[in-house]
Amino acid sequence: MNVIDIFHAPRGFVFQDFETRGIVTDHGEVTLRYPVLTAEIIRDLCGTVRRNRLQALSAYSVERIVDVIGKAVELWTDPDYEERLLAESLIPAITGYDATMTRIELKRYMRMFRRRELLRFLDDELSSPRMLDEYRPNKSGGYTRLYGPDLTFHVFSSNVPGIPVWSMTMSLLTKSAIIGKSSFDEPLMPVLFARSLAQIDPDLADALAVVPWHGGTVELEDMAIGEANAVIAYGSSHTTEAIRPRVGTGKPFLSYGARIGFSLIGREALRADTHVQTVHRMAVDVATYDQQSCLAPQTIFVERGGAISPAQTAELLARELDSQQRKYPRSVPSDEESLAIRRARSETEMKALFMAAPAPGGSAAQNDPQAPFVIESPQGTNWTVLYFPNTDSLTSLATPLNRTINLVAVDQLEDALPALKPYRAWLQTCAIAASSSRLFTLAQHVGEYGIDRICPIGEMNRAKSGWHHDGGFNILDLVRAVDIERNTDRYSDTFDIDYE
Template sequence: MSVIDIFHAPRGFVFEDFETRGVLTDRGEVTLRYPVLTPETVQDLCETTRCNRSQTLAAYSVEHIVDIIGEAVELWTNPDYEGRQIAESLIPSITGYDATMTRIELKRYMRMFRRRELLRFLDDELPSPRMLDEYRPNKSGGYTRLYGPDLTFHVFSSNVPGIPVWSMTMSLLTKSAIIGKSSFDEPLMPVLFARSLTQINPDLADVLAIVPWRGGTVELEDVAIGEANAVIAYGSSHTTEAIRPRVSAGKPFLSYGARIGFSLIGREALRADTHVQTVHRMAVDVATYDQQSCLAPQTIFVERGGAISPAQTAELLASELDSQQRKYPRSTPSDTESLAIRRARSQTEMQALFMTSMTPDSAAQADPQAPFVIESPQGTDWTVLYYPNTSSLPSLGTPLNRTINIVAVDQLKHALPTLKPYREWLQTCAIATSSSRLFALAQQVGEYGIDRICPVGEMNRAKSGWHHDGGFNILDLVRAVDIERNTDRYADTFDIDYE
């Protein structure tokens, strides 16, 4: 039986006690080991990582940091790399996600952090990446330097493997030390990423401390929140809102809670020559990580007038989801989640029942404009809930776990008023329309609070540099210091040979 440490600490840092838990994999049982933490331990980790940061990372150029991260990520492009093999073996066993899907998605995700992607990201977000290193000329005629936090406290979520890598990378680019609280539901990826950095540059890895503890352990969280200069929290809205009031005013707090994604499918994407691929891509968006990502769709609006109707689209999507289930079986939901899915099915069936009319011979006849449910042959593996118009849609959200709303609209713009009550929850919108309609539709959708528009089939694959929840990844963490225009010229007057 092998033992895997699900924590990372700077070199020389010693934990006194450990606990373990077993995970059953297809290769036998694996023991996960993690330290027993006290407020004093967390305090020591904060002080150690901050001290290491001042001695090393603070002096690194941002380009050097990019090089280190890029080299670490290149390790993950090798299928034989030990960290990748551990991830591909253990993460499906811990999370319940399909092993093949996890392998494919992790491979795609890690490639977002290659050197060329990070350089593109920095150039997109900052007027000059070297402002993270030194004072650089700004457009007002002066100079600007950007300073990141000395220490950032991260609360990682477990819904999608790999997300902590994004958060850690953003902090490292601002030259911040990191104390990360990982989740027992997926504690591996942040630790494996830290180990990759150790292989390339141990000094940089010494500014990282990744340790798991149970959510809501206030005495540990309060120490980390108090010591950190910035806090980044992922998780449910309950999790992020519980942390918010404990972060002092003026300290950056970035929270990424639950969100709702949706799709807009135009009639041109449902032509005889396009509808098969469109429906397949819709199914990929729904099936990937079982909609647990905040990027995933929960409702799909389908425009009438294509070669296939919205109702036929729902039927074809159900067939595609069944294929996805055979290819990438869904993880096992909790009893509460299964109950929520069955309740959503029943509510839609009841709507259809109320719209049923009785013929003169007392035979029940379903209204062709009534909602309907298409469900998986086995349990709650997948569910398609069809609604003939926006007024019959009970909610933009679903119980997830491959449960999707399909809503018919005469024109895509008719879907937009439905979004208004969900403004604070919206994030990603996938669009399948012709280029002649794309930008006008994007202009309208953007007014409803979303922050990302992407192709159908790529909702769960955000590109490097996207503005998460509409904010900035680096600019929201740093503070700017300006040397105002003419300050340098005034300083010149004190030179001995100034004329």
């Protein structure tokens, strides 16, 4: 039986006791091994990675760090790379996500961290990336140096494989040591990434530690929070808000909780020559990782006036979701999740009883029905389309996820805006399928409602390098700037022995 360690620690750091759990893969049973942790062990881990950072990582140039990460990521472009094969085999078995979908999405995701992408990202966020290395001239006539945390505590989520790679990369670019808490629901990807870094630069990887423990283990979390100079937390809103009050005043705390994505589909995207591809892209956004990503759509607003009506679009979307189900089967939801989906279906059907019934005969999507309707998967809760004839009939912008999508008909895309207002604090990604003549006007409007990202449909789950996560900055929100004010250097010149 294969034994896989789902932790990473610096060289020389020894754990005394371990526990295991078994999973079944297509290639047989695998045992996952992880250390038994105490607050004292977490304290020692924090101290070790902090010391290792001081001996190596803190002296690296940001260019060198980019090179190391870039070379580690290039390893993942080889289909036969050992760590990639492990990810492609074990992550579907652990998470329940379809293996083919996981392979495709991980391959695309890891390419975001190639050297050229990291350089583009740094140049986008920092006026001079070398400010992370030394004092550089600033626009006010002085000099500025950016200092990252000595140690950052990361709370990784399990909903989307690969997200920890983003978080770890941002910290490494600030020259911060890392103590990462992984989730038992997906403990593998941050560990495999750390191993890849170790293959390229063992000294850099010695500034990292990734260990799993159960969320809510207060004594371990409080030790890590207390030792760290910054905290980054991913997860449900409950998870992130439980951590927030325990982070000391003045200590950077970046939290990424639950969010709602939505799409705006213009009539020009539903022409006779465009609607097939448009609907396919809509389905891809819904099916990818079963909407578990905070980037995924939960509501789609469809404009009337295209070659097909919004109700017909709902029917075509249902067919595409059925195709996605056959190609990339959905993971098995919990009983609670299944119940939530059935409840959403029932509530929509009940609402239809109090409104005008759909036109009789043929498909439910004929003409332009003035009542909601539900199109559901033939088996169980594999996918669900909830149709609403206007924003007033929409029950909620959010859905139970797991390939459950609202589709709302609007006369004009701008009619969707009032429905966004109550959810301002939760909005994140907006996908737009409309002509370029309308793109920036729509972007101006939706940008006022709290979103932080606009993208094409079909790419909602694939944020690009340089994206401002939740509207903030990836590096600037972690670093501390120190300025040497204008004329300070000239004043220092006066102490030169030959100054005149």
